[in-house]
Amino acid sequence: MITFRDIQIKFGNFHAIKNLNLQINEGEFFTFLGPSGCGKTTILRSLVGFITPSSGQIMLIDRDITHVPIEKRGISMVFQSYALFPTMNVYENIAFGMRVKKASKAEVDREVRDIAQKVDLKEEQLFKKVSELSGGQQQRVAIARALVLKPSILALDEPLSNLDAKLRVQLRNELKNLQKKFGITTIYVTHDQEEALTLSDRIAVFNNGIVEQVGTPQEVYNQSQTEFVCNFIGDINKIDPRTIQNSRLKEYIDPNKVAYIRNEKVSLLSLPDQDAVQMRGRIVDQEFYGLYSKYVIEVSGGGLLKTIEKESGLAHNKVGDEITIYIQSKDILQY
Numbered sequence: 001m002i003t004f005r006d007i008q009i010k011f012g013n014f015h016a017i018k019n020l021n022l023q024i025n026e027g028e029f030f031t032f033l034g035p036s037g038c039g040k041t042t043i044l045r046s047l048v049g050f051i052t053p054s055s056g057q058i059m060l061i062d063r064d065i066t067h068v069p070i071e072k073r074g075i076s077m078v079f080q081s082y083a084l085f086p087t088m089n090v091y092e093n094i095a096f097g098m099r100v101k102k103a104s105k106a107e108v109d110r111e112v113r114d115i116a117q118k119v120d121l122k123e124e125q126l127f128k129k130v131s132e133l134s135g136g137q138q139q140r141v142a143i144a145r146a147l148v149l150k151p152s153i154l155a156l157d158e159p160l161s162n163l164d165a166k167l168r169v170q171l172r173n174e175l176k177n178l179q180k181k182f183g184i185t186t187i188y189v190t191h192d193q194e195e196a197l198t199l200s201d202r203i204a205v206f207n208n209g210i211v212e213q214v215g216t217p218q219e220v221y222n223q224s225q226t227e228f229v230c231n232f233i234g235d236i237n238k239i240d241p242r243t244i245q246n247s248r249l250k251e252y253i254d255p256n257k258v259a260y261i262r263n264e265k266v267s268l269l270s271l272p273d274q275d276a277v278q279m280r281g282r283i284v285d286q287e288f289y290g291l292y293s294k295y296v297i298e299v300s301g302g303g304l305l306k307t308i309e310k311e312s313g314l315a316h317n318k319v320g321d322e323i324t325i326y327i328q329s330k331d332i333l334q335y
Contacts, residue, residue, distance in 0.1 A: 001026040001185055002047065002153070007056035009042055016042045018209040020056070024187065029179050031188045033196040034206030035232070040189045041157055043206075047187065048077050048155050060152070076146035077155040080162065082138050084130045090116075090141050091126040097149045115148045119178065135163045136171055143175075147182065154179075156188045160195065172199060193233050197221060205229050227258065227335040235263045239332070240303025247301065248277045252329040263294070265331040266307035268323060276326045281305070283321045293317075297325060 002024040009017035017039050024030045032040035045051045047058060049070035058066045065073050076097075084093050094112045103111075116126055119140045130138055139159060146154055159175075160168045176199050179186045190196055196203050197217040204214045205228075213225045224230035239259040244250050253259045267276075284304070285296035288311075295317065297305050305325065309317065317323065 001028075001061060002187075003057075003059040004043070004047075005057040005059065007043070007046065007058065008054045009039075009046060009051060010054045016209055017046075017053070020211060022204060022211060022214065024185065026185055027183050028201045029176065029186045029188065029199055031190060031196045031200040031203045032206060033190060033193065033203050033232075035191055038206040039209040040191075040206045044077075044155055044157055044187060044189050047153075048075050049073055074152040075155055076149050076151035076153070077157065078139075078142045078146050078159050080158040082142040082159075084138060084141060084145075086129070086131060089127050089129055090121065090133070093130060093141055094126075094144045094148055097145065101149075111148050112144075115144045118181070119144045119147070120174075134167075136167050139163070139171060143178065147178075147184075152185065154184050154186045156186065158189055158191070161190075161192075168195075175199065197233075205232065207232075221262075224333055227260075230260050230333050230335065235306065235308075236260050236333075237263060237266065237305050239305070240299075242302030243279070243299045243305065245301075247279050247299075249327070249329075249332075252277075252332060254334055257334040260333045260335075261305075261327060261331055263306045264308045265327065266297075266305050267326040268295075268307060268309055268317065269326070270324075271326045271328060273328050276328050279325050279327070281323060281325055283317060283319050283323060286317070286319050297323070299325075 004020045004022040007017055007020040020043060032044060034040045042051060046053050049068065053066060057064055060073070085096065091112055094116065095108050098108045098111060121137070121140055121144060125133065125137065130141060133141065160171055163171065172195060188199060200217055202214060202216055203220050205212045205220060207228050213220055213229045220229060221233050224233060230236060237260060239249065239261060244253050244259065280300040281297040283295050284298045287294040290311065292308050292310050295307050295309065297307060299305055307325065
């Protein structure tokens with residue numbers, strides 16, 4: 001549906017986007033993920049029309065929209081700050097775009113009330129000032145204002161970053177449900193790996209103006225294609241060369257490469273895999289999180305490995321315990 005072809009974006013001598021080629025499918029929840037300043041918001045703004053690429057094409061189905069005015073692209077955007085009008089009530093905020101398009105009063109009223117119901121805004125909230133609403137309610141207003149225009153694409157620029165952690169998780173789930181309900185192609189920008197993994201159909205990981213990997217959350221997490229992606233997504237162990245040399249890991253790891261393993265792939269339970277590598281170690285640190293505990297293990301022969309153990313009530317590992325850990329060779333990432 002959306003195709004970025006050889007897109008470059010420069011600001012003076014600064015190269016914000018370096019030759020981007022990317023395809024986004026219709027109805028997909030697609031996330032641009034990366035650290036601050038990596039180019040993800042820049043490319044989103046170029047799609048919406050706030051920024052014109054220095055070179056290349058942005059295609060929407062078979063239409064070149066690279067130089068098409070913002071209002072003619074059929075794309076709605078929800079900003080990080082929500083950008084609601086403080087002097088208007090909720091109803092007027094949602095109705096604003098339709099009134100600009102000269103829709104009839106009856107049509108405006110019908111569509112505003114319909115979309116408000118779909119995003120769980122109650123009747124009495126429609127006539128409150130936006131300043132009287134909670135952060136979560138304001139976010140629903142911003143989404144309703146975007147969706148009431150029936151766009152072909154919804155662009156969201158870090159819409160949850162101003163909310164507290166508990167509300168962020170709640171609204172993350174609501175966002176995904178809304179996207180499924182409307183079936184709308186959604187482009188989502190975030191630096192939060194957990195958000196990206198839980199929400200997305202596919203993810204593009206940005207780094208310094210280039211895309212390091214595009215894939216499903218499972219592919220990006222378990223088959224990270226570059227060392228940057230491997231380190232940016234989730235918690236991971238960089239395996240100490242001493243740990244490799246003093247165990248059977250050396251049979252599986254190229255000595256000319258750097259090796260990593262996800263924390264949860266280091267097991268404290270015996271694995272059925274005959275080729276699983278066993279190592280002895282001692283717990284030197286523990287952090288309790290309620291549902292699980294994190295351990296730091298000093299491996300016999302040198303090196304530290306972190307692991308996670310679910311709190312089942314059966315295990316009673318503690319700092320100072322001598323234990324056996326297990327690693328499957330297929331879980332090792334090498335670069």
